[in-house]
Amino acid sequence: MKYNYDKSCLKGLGPGPFMKLAETRTAHIEQAADSVPTSIYRPNILAKALHPNVQYGVIKEIKEQPGAKTYKIVADKEKGTEALAFFRAGQYICFDLEIDGATIQRPYTLQSDPADALAEESSYTVTIKETPNGFAAPWILANWKEGTKVVMSGPLGNFTYQPLRDAKNVVAIAGGSGITPFCSMAAAIVSKNEDFNLTILYGSRKHDAILLKDELDAIASRSGGRVKVVHVLSDENIEGYEHGFISLDIVKKYAPAEDYSIFMCGPKGLYAYEDEALAPLALKPRRLRKELSGEYGDPSRNPKYPAKTDVETYKLTVRIRGNEQQITCKSSETLLVAMERAGIKAPSNCRSGECGWCHSLLVSGNVFIPEEPDKRRMADRKFNWIHPCIAYPLSDVIIDVPVANF
Ligand code: FES
CATH class of the missing domain: 3.10.20.30 (Beta-grasp domain)
Known part of the structure; x- marks a missing residue:
């Protein structure tokens, strides 16, 4: 048989080593010293930095938002966290909370630019919305002050942009605090940690109830046209805003002419509405991504x-x-x-x-x-x-x- 490549580099390779895999491994184990290896491997150092079991932080700043608060968290070096772990825009962290004798974990999406975690003052930002009849959110809003120490997981979650699966253009449909992953994605596009174009259709009730409006406007203005934000108000019809729900017509009006993916994040009611409204688009399953948002609720x-x-x-x-x-x-x-x-x-x-x-x-x-x-x-x-x-x-x-x- 003729080969059209240089096979000299394969010299010495054959099935032999694979046939004796178990035998060779046992021989190595028997020869090894009877002590715990002290070598430190770079992949292990990297894995630990990216996926820490626990991270300690301190609340550095608090900003009031309509019906919510935004918390900037920095690494708590006193507790041994030198820097917060890098993350992919769209991921979340889980806070350990002790409330009325119960120990619980609550996930919150990171809204900041992933690059902030790598800055000299490594930081995360999360926004926590008032939830009537909630358990953790009201407690956090009442108890977290500047200087409060927090315990967090490493970054988690798969609601991130994947160039092999997702189109170069993403139309984001957000409702309420579902805006936070898109805020992070938009910031990551500006800081060149992500490479796609993002059109955010953000549904709110009234213009003065829009969460993170200033932050979104500031990011969009620095994006060179790669991030666009359209506000859709359900309870007000005023100039400069779309009115109603994020309907098929609104999606068609702002979606690019080229291929695009739709990413959704918001309350369950938003998903139910959009599933029906967007059915005529007949999107391929991989072109429609939804963040699983919190607890399932009443079964x-x-x-x-x-x-x-x-x-x-x-x-x-x-x-x-x-x-x-x-x-x-x-x-x-x-x-x-x-x-x-x-x-x-x-x-x-x-x-x-x-x-x-x-x-x-x-x-x-x-x-x-x-x-x-x-x-x-x-x-x-x-x-x-x-x-x-x-x-x-x-x-x-x-x-x-x-x-x-x-
Ligand atoms: S907490 Fe994630 S599967 Fe249950």
Whole structure:
């Protein structure tokens, strides 16, 4: 057989080493010193810098927003965090919070330019919106002051731009605090950490309730036309703004003539509306990306939820850290929320079924898991592993919660 390449570099390569892989490895292990290796490998240093288990920060600045506050967080060097980890625009971090005796985690999207994490004064910025009847947000808004110390996870999440999958032009559809990932993407485009064009269609009720308006305008003005922001007001019809909801007509009016992807982030009602409104575009699945936004909420609105007239209360047995604890869990709340309410420090991050951090074994009992946020692997489904952040009890339940990474 003739080859049209120089195969001299392959000399000495053959199947031999692969056939003896296990044997060679065993021989190396037997010859190795009986002590923990002290070598430090660069990939490990990089992996630790990009994916720290925990980061310590201090609130440096607080800015009031309409119905929200923006917090600038810097590294807490006193606690050993020299710099905050770099991230991809669109990712989030999880804060550890101790509220009324309960230890909980809450995810918030980073809105700042990823380049800020690499600056001399390494920083993140998050905006937290008032949520009536919320648990963590009202507590944060009332308690975080300048100088407050915070404990955070490393950056997490997959709602990021991927050039191999996404079009060069992105039309972002945002509602409420769903603007934060796009604020970060826009800043990253200006600082050249991302390379795509972004048209943001941002829905708010009134012009004086627009979150991060000044920040968005400032970024767009520095983007050389690569970032455009269109405000759509549902409750006001005033000059300079679009009126109504982010309809098909509005998308068609501002979307570029070339190929584009749609990224969506906002409340669940926005997704339901846009799914219907944008159906005529018949976008390929990879051209439509949605951020899974927080907790699933009331399971009874899912048509597949077994019909119940009243909220029931079940017994939830939790095996965690070698202990077994029995608590109560309402049918309307997730197993994770019930554990947090009972003061059990259960692992979690995204709280929306995506990250797998809360991964637990369903030892016995039945739970309802809505299909859409269920991102478990096939093997997990087969062997009864569940994500307690999206699992609702339908009977008494026993779960085993591993905490190896927590
Ligand atoms: S916390 Fe992410 S899957 Fe449950």
